[in-house]
Amino acid sequence: SELEHDLQHALETNQFFLEFQPLICLKTNTVECVEALLRWQHPVKGVISPNEFIPIAEESGLIVPIGRWVPLEACAQASRLPAHIRIAVNISAVQFLHDDMYAAVIQTLFQTGLAADRLELELTESIFLEAVQRNLDTMSKIRTLGVKIVMDDFGIGFSSLNYLRSFPFDRIKIDRSFIRDMLNDPQAESIVSAIMTLGHALSMEVVAEGVETTAQLDMLRHTSCSTAQGFLMGRPAPLVNLASYPGIDE
């Protein structure tokens, strides 16, 4: 397709850029992490969402070079942040399987000088679909470096609870559809509280994503949720814009 053709030249012509969205610790109300979110500045079409081009990148194999660039750029930028703030990047299941992710992570840390325990990789439930043992091995190797592994968008995909038990995730992010509905749909609320119970039973921190209202945030404060992310606390933005968040300026 035309978009795939354009995507092939996007890396070499510097059309990608990153925005960052804060994750707020609910105990201290300060930024504990920033999530890097990829954007494509298309020369004609303007900014294109990853929802549109990541599937094309996955089909064409371009996800591997793109998925190497994102953590490098994110860690290079974020190493300017105070050392207590971590950096999260999204890794496609296709890349996790087809690239040598362990080598890629080591290279990223080496080239940027970022401490391993400041890096988090966000994976979706798609990693349970194929080559489960290989993915588990890769994940375990990466974790020995001190890098954290996060289950992203949890609850909407293909999870079996057994996979959640055998995979060493450090944190679980509850999919934002449950957070969106939890105040007016008792079933969504039950799912949110069940995921929290499950996370803690498995020694995983639980993050709420997609927090848009103070009512949602207030409710989360009364749970064991450790961290919240959403437009209420901050939209994805260039890293310089984050300097005004509490905990960023030292």
Ligand code: G
């Ligand atoms: O930031 P935004 O809402 O536009 O992101 C849309 C989707 O694209 C989300 O599911 C997000 O996880 C994904 N995404 C954003 N940046 C990256 C990236 O660098 N790599 C991958 N694989 N997915 C990304």
Ligand code: G
């Ligand atoms: O799948 P993942 O969680 O990586 O997706 C991140 C995407 O979620 C980003 O593109 C970001 O724009 C979007 N996002 C973050 N916070 C909110 C929110 O509060 N509401 C909505 N609708 N989207 C959000």
Ligand code: MN
């Ligand atoms: Mn994510």
Ligand code: NA
């Ligand atoms: Na998510």
